[in-house]
Amino acid sequence: MKMAEIEENTDTRGILQKGALLTKVRRVGRRYQRCYYVDSLITSSAYSGSKKCRSRPGGCQIQINDIVEIFLIRDEGDSPAHKKGKVPSFTVVIGERNQTLQLIAPSVDLRDTWVHGIW
16 A cells, blocks of 8 residues: 555544534435544444434444445435535445435535545
């Protein structure tokens, strides 16, 4: 591994562990801002800022190994996130049942960091 790749991986890991305010988009177009972060071993992603986190332990975690696919949403109109134009969003497909989690990042760079960091 080249030194630049090592530094890039270290930076990405730090950003993911520090966390970021991402917007979760539900099917009906509702949006919820949550602070998403990754644990120190990069084995799970979790979020805070929801009542569900208090009532269901473990309900706010996604095991990285359970992620089946991540894809960028590029076309306007393909999802509720794009009703107001182009936004830096991505969809995470989780588990055997292919549950989806659509997230909007505040910037394209942050979106790309999350996609490459957890995938």
